[in-house]
């Protein structure tokens with residue numbers, strides 16, 4: 001386990017409000033089904049189980065598609081990582097990836113993944129993956145792999161102090177709580193029911209659930225516990241990194257919107273996504289996702305995230321820039 005060093009102030013700040021579950025009558029991000037820890041995760045049986053069509057050529061299908069009706073970026077990154085990882089030996093583990101989302105993914109057709117062997121070195125290997133639909137790239141992704149090498153240099157920030165997942169409600173439980181409140185507008189009910197109907201293969205527990213009646217401008221920071229819905233197990237540790245790639249794009253970019261409750265996203269899409277894997281972890285066990293946005297401007301926003309194992313080990317770091325085109329929210333006469 002890595003030794004820890006003193007955290008910066010931003011790393012210790014866990015006061016940001018959490019908008020994994022957004023305002024009941026604002027844009028709603030979809031949310032998970034209840035846990036089924038005895039069942040194999042659909043991420044393993046379906047989403048990240050690619051069909052090998054030929055040498056270095058794979059095909060992936062979809063499970064959950066966001067309300068935007070463009071493919072979920074995390075799914076494309078996760079599948080690209082599965083394809084890349086299949087072309088390197090078992091002693092090599094992904095330590096970083098860098099992706100550009102160049103076209104919207106079409107949920108009506110599968111995605112092809114073409115892997116190019118950029119370089120095989122002594123301890124590192126690099127793969128370039130192109131995700132293709134309708135003959136055109138929708139994502140380009142470079143993945144670098146490294147063999148396990150010891151080092152006397154070891155440090156990491158300290159995980160923020162937050163309540164354990166056992167003390168918090170899932171998004172679904174929160175939605176049921178909100179639905180039981182009186183004076184809920186029809187629009188709000190519809191939004192909440194849409195969340196319950198979604199089939200996101202993740203289980204999420206916001207650390208600071210948003211207040212349903214009062215949305216105030218908050219620091220662009222949020223924290224939530226997350227794990228794959230269902231069992232993945234220890235059989236294929238490479239797969240946990242692919243699942244983390246899937247997880248890392250979920251409700252990430254909207255961190256940049258937390259300071260602007262009077263605007264809703266008219267067009268929101270991730271432009272790029274980068275990830276660094278630091279330690280081994282199980283993505284079917286609770287991990288804390290710490291997200292913050294250091295900057296927004298010019299119709300774009302930057303977000304950065306850290307995925308923590310619950311024992312305080314830093315598992316992965318992520319960065320993403322996205323396009324954020326917003327429109328003012330029209331105040332409603334009723335309570336919600």
Ligand SMILES: CC(C)(COP(=O)(O)OP(=O)(O)OC[C@H]1O[C@@H](n2cnc3c(N)ncnc32)[C@H](O)[C@@H]1OP(=O)(O)O)[C@@H](O)C(=O)NCCC(=O)NCCSC(=O)CCCC(=O)O
Nearest residue numbers: 071072073074101102103104105251252253254269270325
């Ligand atoms: C980013 C783009 C759209 C850029 O392509 P482009 O041809 O340069 O497109 P564009 O000109 O920006 O148009 C896109 C759209 O934005 C509109 N637009 C353009 N300029 C303005 C403006 N000033 N005001 C208001 N709207 C504007 C355009 O009319 C386009 O709208 P349209 O698609 O025609 O309805 C493209 O590269 C793309 O689609 N890439 C893929 C992005 C993606 O699919 N990412 C992964 C999925 S997003 C995700 O997973 C994160 C989830 C976020 C979350 O919910 O947390």
